[in-house]
Amino acid sequence: MIIKYFSWIKEHVGKSEEQIELPDHINNVNELINYLNEIDKKYTLIFEKKELIKIAVNKTYSSFDTNISNNDEIAFFPPVTGG
Amino acid sequence: MIIKYFSWIKEHVGKSEEQIELPDHINNVNELINYLNEIDKKYTLIFEKKELIKIAVNKTYSSFDTNISNNDEIAFFPPVTGG
Amino acid sequence: MRKNIPFIKIKIQNEDFDVSDEIKILHQNNTGAIVNFIGVVRGYDEKNNQIINSMTLEHYPGMTEAEIEKIVFESSQRWELTGVIVIHRVGNLKPSDQIVFVGVSSKHRQNAFDGCNFIMDWLKTKAPFWKVEENNNKKNWVSFNENDNQALKKWQK
Amino acid sequence: MRKNIPFIKIKIQNEDFDVSDEIKILHQNNTGAIVNFIGVVRGYDEKNNQIINSMTLEHYPGMTEAEIEKIVFESSQRWELTGVIVIHRVGNLKPSDQIVFVGVSSKHRQNAFDGCNFIMDWLKTKAPFWKVEENNNKKNWVSFNENDNQALKKWQK
Numbered sequence: 001m002i003i004k005y006f007s008w009i010k011e012h013v014g015k016s017e018e019q020i021e022l023p024d025h026i027n028n029v030n031e032l033i034n035y036l037n038e039i040d041k042k043y044t045l046i047f048e049k050k051e052l053i054k055i056a057v058n059k060t061y062s063s064f065d066t067n068i069s070n071n072d073e074i075a076f077f078p079p080v081t082g083g
Numbered sequence: 084m085i086i087k088y089f090s091w092i093k094e095h096v097g098k099s100e101e102q103i104e105l106p107d108h109i110n111n112v113n114e115l116i117n118y119l120n121e122i123d124k125k126y127t128l129i130f131e132k133k134e135l136i137k138i139a140v141n142k143t144y145s146s147f148d149t150n151i152s153n154n155d156e157i158a159f160f161p162p163v164t165g166g
Numbered sequence: 167m168r169k170n171i172p173f174i175k176i177k178i179q180n181e182d183f184d185v186s187d188e189i190k191i192l193h194q195n196n197t198g199a200i201v202n203f204i205g206v207v208r209g210y211d212e213k214n215n216q217i218i219n220s221m222t223l224e225h226y227p228g229m230t231e232a233e234i235e236k237i238v239f240e241s242s243q244r245w246e247l248t249g250v251i252v253i254h255r256v257g258n259l260k261p262s263d264q265i266v267f268v269g270v271s272s273k274h275r276q277n278a279f280d281g282c283n284f285i286m287d288w289l290k291t292k293a294p295f296w297k298v299e300e301n302n303n304k305k306n307w308v309s310f311n312e313n314d315n316q317a318l319k320k321w322q323k
Numbered sequence: 324m325r326k327n328i329p330f331i332k333i334k335i336q337n338e339d340f341d342v343s344d345e346i347k348i349l350h351q352n353n354t355g356a357i358v359n360f361i362g363v364v365r366g367y368d369e370k371n372n373q374i375i376n377s378m379t380l381e382h383y384p385g386m387t388e389a390e391i392e393k394i395v396f397e398s399s400q401r402w403e404l405t406g407v408i409v410i411h412r413v414g415n416l417k418p419s420d421q422i423v424f425v426g427v428s429s430k431h432r433q434n435a436f437d438g439c440n441f442i443m444d445w446l447k448t449k450a451p452f453w454k455v456e457e458n459n460n461k462k463n464w465v466s467f468n469e470n471d472n473q474a475l476k477k478w479q480k
Contacts, residue, residue: 006383007453008464056451059386075383075451079467082380082411082452083275083362083423083443089226090296091307139294142229158226158294162310165223165254165295166205166266166286166432186343193363193419200361201439203432204346208355262350275360275443276474282358283436317433 001070006077009053012046022070029055030064032074052078084153089160092136095129105153112138113147115157135161172242172271173249176234178225180257183267192249192271199275201282203268209261211299214306218299221308223256223265226294230254237288241270244284245277252285254295284321290314329399329428330406333391335382337414340424349406349428356432358439360425366418368456371463375456378465380413380422383451387411394445398427401441402434409442411452441478447471 001022005013026035033050036043047053055062056075068074084105088096109115116133119126130136138145139158151157175191177183185204192200211218238250249271259265268285272278290311297308332348334340342361349357368375395407406428416422425442429435447468454465 004383006381006451007455056383056386059383059389061449075386077383077451078453078464080447080449080451081454081465081467082382082450083447087226089224089294090298139226139229142226142232144233144292158229160226160294161296161307163290163292163294164297164308164310165225165293166290184343185346186341189342189361193361196365196367197363198365200359200363202357202359202361203436204350204357204359205432206350206354206357208353208430210353273365275362276440279360279436279440279443283433286432286436 001068002073004073004075006075007081008078009046009076012042014042022068026068028065028067029057029062029074032068033064046076054079084151085156087156087158089158091161092129092159095125097125105151110150111147112140112145112149112151112157115151116147129159137162169243169246171239172247174235174238174242175251175253176231176238177253178227178230178256179253180255182255182264183253185264185267188251188253188267188269192251192269194249196273197248197271198273199278200269200271201275201278202270203266203282203286204264205266205286207259207261207263207265211306211308213309216299216301216306218261219301220258220260221297221299222258224296224298225254225256229294233293234289237285237292240288241281241284245272245281246274247272247277247281250281250285252289254289254293256295287314287317287321291318326400326403328396329404331392331395331399332408332410333388333395334410335384335387335413336410337412339412339421340410342421342424345408345410345424345426349408349426351406353430354405354428355430356435357426357428358432358435359427360423360439360443361421362423362443364416364418364420364422368463368465370466373456373458373463375418376458377415377417378454378456379415381453381455382411382413386451390450391446394442394449397445398438398441402429402438403431404429404434404438407438407442409446411446411450413452444471444474444478448475 251269253267270278270282299306408426410424427435427439456463
């Protein structure tokens with residue numbers, strides 16, 4: 001699974017993209033976040049205020065309960081500020 | 084007094100502008116129109132449907148009961164179609 | 167609250183205009199948003215089912231400028247604007263010619279959108295211009311479009 | 324009623340754009356009205372009371388284009404449009420640089436105004452761009468403006 005990060009989230013993670021092998025028991029975005037929190041404390045800081053995080057699965061806006069699989073591309077980013 | 088005509092009204096009158104000496108007893112636009120109708124039948128045709136006529140006195144939108152004097156510039160024209 | 171008067175330019179002219187020149191002017195000052203309207207002569211009169219070969223615009227010199235000034239002033243009191251340019255052509259025009267430009271700049275985008283839209287709507291109903299369409303040897307004075315009166319309703323406070 | 328799909332051009336690019344080139348494209352087809360929005364980088368961050376020396380825009384390639392396409396498609400189903408151009412710059416920009424262009428053409432002016440305004444409002448809330456302001460050695464990721472969510476309310480059917 002590819003995970004992408006943008007804006008200040010990218011800077012907190014320290015990279016714009018990472019590839020992980022999604023464990024079998026993880027079925028949605030919420031479970032992925034819990035899994036990341038277990039791996040490294042830096043994620044806890046990012047995801048502590050979930051309402052500030054937007055999610056895309058395969059480049060489409062998604063939610064914390066969207067189902068995911070190992071072939072998906074997930075992105076985490078703050079609300080957008082273009083225009 | 085200068086009277087100006089625009090668009091199809093100008094074509095009906097046959098000129099874009101005329102100068103008249105306003106008789107003393109004429110005090111507003113309505114009275115001017117009645118006076119013009121007396122002078123020449125061509126005006127009757129123009130003013131028979133008053134709701135189609137817009138009036139300006141000294142280049143400001145005005146109405147049939149606006150007071151006028153011999154020093155004023157009056158204009159008669161149909162609703163505008165610019166833009 | 168009384169608002170600052172923006173930069174204002176109003177022109178009635180026979181010549182064509184260059185939109186990028188006007189945008190350069192609006193771009194000055196502390197501007198974050200520029201909204202432009204460009205009106206283009208269409209080649210077909212849908213109401214009368216008629217091809218248009220050309221049209222001629224006449225206007226009432228002096229009153230035209232005064233009416234547009236009033237509209238622009240009113241827009242500048244409703245919204246915080248930094249610049250307004252209105253250019254309206256008169257004389258003979260052909261299909262696809264540019265006929266009118268309204269450009270409005272502001273710090274904030276919705277002010278620029280509303281100001282530009284407001285000016286166009288009021289210009290259509292108040293500025294003394296008249297179009298006559300020419301097709302072969304026939305002349306047809308365009309009649310007022312009642313939709314333009316309806317469009318004003320959105321600006322009722 | 325299903326409406327015709329207009330001419331559509333969407334570009335995400337580092338380079339500046341020339342508004343008059345884009346207007347020439349919109350001018351084609353049977354167009355009576357062209358409305359353009361141009362966003363300009365401002366030199367001052369009012370929220371943080373901070374001068375901005377430069378800013379950098381990043382985006383999510385692929386998703387950005389897809390989101391803008393959805394917005395443009397939705398606009399073309401709401402209003403009868405003849406052309407839509409959206410250009411958004413990314414990378415490093417300076418105050419007074421052009422940042423975004425949205426141009427919409429239509430036979431009728433209110434469709435062009437509404438389509439352009441709609442696209443800008445949705446772009447501001449959905450298209451995945453992020454601005455970071457740079458002032459000397461400090462970086463400040465711009466935070467989402469809640470007014471932009473409020474602006475969407477006018478499009479509720």
